[in-house]
Amino acid sequence: MTRLGMVIDTHKCVGCMDCVVACKTENGVPDGFCRDWINQRLEGEMPALRLTITSERCNHCDRPPCVSCCPTGASHVHDYGNVVLVDHDKCIGCKACLASCPYGARFIHPEGYADKCTFCIHRVEQGLEPACVAVCPTHSMYFGDLDDPESEVSRLIASRRHFVLKPDAGTRPRIFYLE
Amino acid sequence: MLELISTRANPMIDPAMHVWGWEIPVYLFLGGWVAGSMVLSGYLMRQGRKPGEPCVCNVLPWISLVLISLGMGALFLDLEHKLYVWRMYLTLQPASPMSWGGWILVLVYPALALAALLSVPDDLLGRWPGIARLAERLQAPAARNWLGIANILLGVGLGIYTGILLSSLGARPLWASAALGPLFLVSGLSTGAAFAHMIASNPREQVLLLRADNVFLAVELALIALFLIGLSTSSEVHAQAAGLLLGGPYTAPFWVLVVGMGIALPLAIQLLMSSHRIAHTIVAPLLVMAGGLALRFVIVSAGQYSHWITP
Numbered sequence: 001m002t003r004l005g006m007v008i009d010t011h012k013c014v015g016c017m018d019c020v021v022a023c024k025t026e027n028g029v030p031d032g033f034c035r036d037w038i039n040q041r042l043e044g045e046m047p048a049l050r051l052t053i054t055s056e057r058c059n060h061c062d063r064p065p066c067v068s069c070c071p072t073g074a075s076h077v078h079d080y081g082n083v084v085l086v087d088h089d090k091c092i093g094c095k096a097c098l099a100s101c102p103y104g105a106r107f108i109h110p111e112g113y114a115d116k117c118t119f120c121i122h123r124v125e126q127g128l129e130p131a132c133v134a135v136c137p138t139h140s141m142y143f144g145d146l147d148d149p150e151s152e153v154s155r156l157i158a159s160r161r162h163f164v165l166k167p168d169a170g171t172r173p174r175i176f177y178l179e
Numbered sequence: 180m181l182e183l184i185s186t187r188a189n190p191m192i193d194p195a196m197h198v199w200g201w202e203i204p205v206y207l208f209l210g211g212w213v214a215g216s217m218v219l220s221g222y223l224m225r226q227g228r229k230p231g232e233p234c235v236c237n238v239l240p241w242i243s244l245v246l247i248s249l250g251m252g253a254l255f256l257d258l259e260h261k262l263y264v265w266r267m268y269l270t271l272q273p274a275s276p277m278s279w280g281g282w283i284l285v286l287v288y289p290a291l292a293l294a295a296l297l298s299v300p301d302d303l304l305g306r307w308p309g310i311a312r313l314a315e316r317l318q319a320p321a322a323r324n325w326l327g328i329a330n331i332l333l334g335v336g337l338g339i340y341t342g343i344l345l346s347s348l349g350a351r352p353l354w355a356s357a358a359l360g361p362l363f364l365v366s367g368l369s370t371g372a373a374f375a376h377m378i379a380s381n382p383r384e385q386v387l388l389l390r391a392d393n394v395f396l397a398v399e400l401a402l403i404a405l406f407l408i409g410l411s412t413s414s415e416v417h418a419q420a421a422g423l424l425l426g427g428p429y430t431a432p433f434w435v436l437v438v439g440m441g442i443a444l445p446l447a448i449q450l451l452m453s454s455h456r457i458a459h460t461i462v463a464p465l466l467v468m469a470g471g472l473a474l475r476f477v478i479v480s481a482g483q484y485s486h487w488i489t490p
Contacts, residue, residue, distance in 0.1 A: 033189055033190070039185045041181070043180065044180060049180075068274040069276075069347060069348060071278035089263065091260050092266055093260035095198040095257075096344075096348065098192065098196070098198045099198055099199070104187070107191065108190070167489070169349065169350060
């Protein structure tokens with residue numbers, strides 16, 4: 001069974017926002033909204049400062065609270081890759097999924113339905129990478145099947161120190177950040 | 180030092196989540212009020228009384244039909260994809276309390292309408308023979324009994340699901356409490372009882388409802404205490420969420436409007452009323468109802484503000 005996930009090397013990411021621009025272009029994300037974004041976290045005291053840049057988006061969780069709370073089944077786990085998607089024609093815009101997401105990954109599209117990252121499933125099903133991964137100029141992003149132990153993402157997770165966002169929220173996110 | 184910079188600025192999400200405005204607290208309040216009224220009128224409906232003796236259970240279903248319709252109107256206004264609302268009724272999602280709620284509301288209408296039929300005057304019913312026959316059948320003790328039970332069960336379902344709906348949204352730590360369902364149910368019962376004893380014309384019922392409301396208010400205080408103790412003694416993220424009501428930005432509205440003006444003060448007034456030290460006044464029930472509304476506003480707003488603090 002394919003379980004798609006992403007690995008992002010925080011040592012390579014420079015926060016250039018190419019992934020953000022590529023996503024907006026590829027998916028026609030309306031002005032004033034974003035499906036992915038860059039966070040910069042600066043911590044410590046001078047001179048011992050540590051800067052962590054993370055390219056963030058929907059984590060396509062293994063335990064997605066946005067799916068279980070949806071009253072119409074619009075939010076669902078797609079057959080291919082267990083990707084979490086929204087069926088726009090089933091969404092009533094109740095916003096329960098926005099409230100249930102600890103990552104703030106969803107927004108209401110100006111047309112009224114809940115919207116978010118799809119892992120560019122339309123590209124992935126054609127054998128392509130998600131747009132954000134394809135354009136990354138520092139090659140900091142990796143995409144593949146987490147259930148395949150030979151995949152690049154599985155090998156990176158097995159061999160490098162990594163973290164996920166808000167692990168204590170209990171959602172089991174599928175985007176891993178290499179430290 | 181910790182400095183966070185984000186390029187995300189999605190409406191309703193940043194800088195703090197605020198997806199639900201006035202519509203949801205108003206719906207939760209009206210739904211709770213109707214739930215309480217259904218439980219109480221269902222109970223009173225099953226009690227025997229002398230012929231011609233007035234019962235508030237003749238009035239409550241009519242008022243509840245109006246209130247629940249207003250509440251559903253508020254709910255509809257909150258939807259962002261309004262024309263697709265019918266999608267709720269093509270499916271039942273067992274894991275989604277919002278889906279249960281949609282179906283409970285569908286069942287609430289006929290239960291209220293049948294209960295309302297019991298109080299339609301005979302001369303008016305004469306115009307519609309079919310409805311008159313139905314009303315006559317409902318007057319039979321067994322039918323009244325079952326209708327009362329249906330109103331009680333649906334009232335409990337309606338009252339409790341609103342709290343479970345919020346507590347199932349785990350990303351909001353303030354709502355992550357099993358006490359929220361019972362709290363919203365008891366708050367609905369106290370709102371319903373307060374309104375019922377305010378309008379009751381039967382002195383025997385008025386005393387019963389007044390005393391019941393005092394019990395509901397006392398239980399509500401206990402549930403609020405459990406809610407806050409449970410969160411405060413839980414993980415850091417939950418303790419911080421409780422801090423919103425215990426020293427944080429929602430402290431004043433919560434303790435002054437909800438606990439003080441909405442529960443403690445009317446409870447004190449109503450205890451004096453029930454021991455006949457002061458005359459019956461509408462001030463106390465109006466305060467209880469305002470407190471129920473304030474509770475929904477504070478919990479919905481503070482809950483949205485609460486979030487996971489880890490990166």
